[in-house]
Amino acid sequence: MTVMGNANEMMIEFDGRPSNEGFARVAVAAFCTQLNPTLEEVADIKTALSEAITNAIIHGYEGEVHKIRLKCRIENRCLYVQVCDKGKGIEDIEKAMEPLFTTKPELDRSGMGFAFMEAFMDEVRVESAPGEGTTVHMKKAIGR
Amino acid sequence: MIVVEKDYILQGTCLYVRLPEELDHESGEQVKRQTDRVMSENHVQSMIFDFQRTMFMDSSGIGMIMSRYRSLGMRKGCVAVMGANERIRKILCLSGMHKIVAMNEV
Numbered sequence: 281m282t283v284m285g286n287a288n289e290m291m292i293e294f295d296g297r298p299s300n301e302g303f304a305r306v307a308v309a310a311f312c313t314q315l316n317p318t319l320e321e322v323a324d325i326k327t328a329l330s331e332a333i334t335n336a337i338i339h340g341y342e343g344e345v346h347k348i349r350l351k352c353r354i355e356n357r358c359l360y361v362q363v364c365d366k367g368k369g370i371e372d373i374e375k376a377m378e379p380l381f382t383t384k385p386e387l388d389r390s391g392m393g394f395a396f397m398e399a400f401m402d403e404v405r406v407e408s409a410p411g412e413g414t415t416v417h418m419k420k421a422i423g424r
Numbered sequence: 425m426i427v428v429e430k431d432y433i434l435q436g437t438c439l440y441v442r443l444p445e446e447l448d449h450e451s452g453e454q455v456k457r458q459t460d461r462v463m464s465e466n467h468v469q470s471m472i473f474d475f476q477r478t479m480f481m482d483s484s485g486i487g488m489i490m491s492r493y494r495s496l497g498m499r500k501g502c503v504a505v506m507g508a509n510e511r512i513r514k515i516l517c518l519s520g521m522h523k524i525v526a527m528n529e530v
Contacts, residue, residue, distance in 0.1 A: 298448075298450035298453070299450055301449055301450060302446060302448065302450070305480075323480070327480075327481075327482050327515070330448055330449070330480075330482040330484075331482055331483055334448075334482070334483075334484055337449070338449075387487075388456065388487045388488065388491035389483075389484075389487050390486040390487035390490055390519060391483075392483040392486055392487075392518075392519050393483050395483075395518075395519075396515075396518070396519075399518055
């Protein structure tokens with residue numbers, strides 16, 4: 281990604297531990313304040329981000345601790361969020377995105393992760409290949 | 425009334441759970457473990473989840489409530505929710521929880 285004009289970017293990398301999810305949510309919420317979002321918009325972003333990170337920890341790394349990279353970009357009143365893991369990847373992305381579908385019912389997963397991302401963001405795109413990890417791209421327009 | 429531990433109160437066979445400020449992957453697992461423990465040591469027939477101080481919930485919270493509903497035998501009214509703000513209610517409705525969880529009665 282190249283920065284041009286009014287764009288602003290940040291990137292953080294952290295261990296894929298459940299205890300870091302709250303940290304990542306706060307980091308993104310703080311970063312996007314420059315767009316002067318409503319509380320509702322901030323809550324939407326935090327929820328969607330939380331889903332993507334939980335997925336990386338539970339499904340990508342299956343509980344092992346490896347790095348998760350979070351990139352955010354602000355451009356033209358839009359927030360772009362990327363959550364990237366180098367975990368096991370997703371075999372069937374379309375299936376994974378179906379509401380209530382989960383590969384881990386034994387862990388009491390609701391299967392609502394991608395549905396929440398889609399409900400709270402304007403765009404969600406998933407790049408993944410088995411053995412190569414997963415990157416979730418999300419976009420949300422702020423103040424529209 | 426028995427205070428099993430902080431935020432977990434047992435009244436008869438009904439377990440009252442005061443949920444944390446953020447109900448996510450980490451804290452959802454904690455609530456699951458704690459309620460499992462109370463259920464293994466006591467006869468619990470229903471649960472009330474108090475969202476009064478909860479400002480954030482994601483699908484991990486939904487998974488936790490669904491699993492409590494299952495372990496209580498999926499009977500009508502075995503799980504109730506109180507004190508949920510507009511945001512939490514929206515998330516509960518979005519995931520269809522309002523159909524299995526009593527949301528207004530408490």
